[in-house]
Amino acid sequence: MKRLVFVAVVTMAAGLSSAQAETLPLPDGVISLATPQGAAMLFGAEANTDYFPLSIHFTTQDNPAYCGPATIAMVLNALNVPRPASDMTLGLGMFDQNNIFTTAAEAVKPASSIVNPPYGMTIDEFGGVLAAHNLEVEVVHAADSDLETFRKTAIAQLEDNDHFILVNYLRKSIGQESGGHISPLGAYDQDTDRFLILDVTRYKYPPIWVEAAALFDAMNTTDSANGGKTRGYVSVSR
Amino acid sequence: MKRLVFVAVVTMAAGLSSAQAETLPLPDGVISLATPQGAAMLFGAEANTDYFPLSIHFTTQDNPAYCGPATIAMVLNALNVPRPASDMTLGLGMFDQNNIFTTAAEAVKPASSIVNPPYGMTIDEFGGVLAAHNLEVEVVHAADSDLETFRKTAIAQLEDNDHFILVNYLRKSIGQESGGHISPLGAYDQDTDRFLILDVTRYKYPPIWVEAAALFDAMNTTDSANGGKTRGYVSVSR
């Protein structure tokens, strides 16, 4: 067997020896999906239907304020909402963080306003942009819910083929750096009572398993950009 | 419990009722990962170590000629090669389909040449660009290998923590539209003798499980842009 072999010296540098060197250290209490334990939890998850349609559209937010648009692009693709076609996609379609801003979406929250202070989207603006895509959307502020209701709702929607559930939470409440954040949920593991967050800030953190109570507490925090209302969760279906 | 509810009429249009309407129909003989059968195969896959580091960096090729750059970006991130930082990633880093073209990579295959005829990269150019990132790379043309060798090599590398394996194959040979293509392998299922291709043309096809023999035959096809040499597979490690 003939082979063409390229061999280059591997550059070893101090501080680069850890396989996780490139993302931020994870706080105690959360489990990366990209570990044997985290992978086993996905395989043994009691609700993981949504993991597949979401993970095949997993994406990285385009800029530090775009966790909302990245999450919306993933979910519109996962829902098989008819996608904008372009020459770059061979006349087929794919939602991305630019083309989600249709005229109707811009009327709710202009893309330009997301990258200016106070940066990002509130949970209500996020729900409004989703609804502008002719979807059925329910925004729940954590202060208007409770852990049991959230857990039950999220499990049911992670199991079914119709709904996706998206969370808006304060990172520092679960020990991460540091502000308000939005990402989709991908699965629930009953044995550990943890949800899988498919974190769209992929340069910062891997997907993590977080305890339901810790996630609810992180959602039950006030958003100064939203009149002091709490963060929470959003259900969406076609 | 108070909730803020957005409800919009779901637009139903002829031809949009199928959940797969937005990608091309899959040929007989391959199985989408985003089906209950495909998901069960991942959970029961005898080699799936590589699925996790790759899937958390899964991406869509930026243009119709960029299956190679998209695959390279995924693999460099999965290997935790030190990543280029930018303001758009908060001073952290992430490989994408632009910044993989370092000076050393451009010297092997300029980005501009990929989007001009004959379009794309040959397997040798692809291996060369990977090697330009100080990686250990082995390019194997299918004509210089055989099904048994490919299967054994790929399984070992899908199981370990060091190597990734990438395939260059002719789509029409497995019934897809239509030309030469490059994507990473994510897993192997022994019970069905199938490999999982994490297809980076995400607007066109979902990840698929394809029989080892069919994949090998699709690699064992001549590439007119590469002096008539066959396509094949590439192993990479740090």
Ligand SMILES: [Ca+2]
């Ligand atoms: Ca479980």
Ligand SMILES: [Ca+2]
């Ligand atoms: Ca669901």
Ligand SMILES: [Ca+2]
């Ligand atoms: Ca199996």
Ligand SMILES: [Ca+2]
């Ligand atoms: Ca491996």
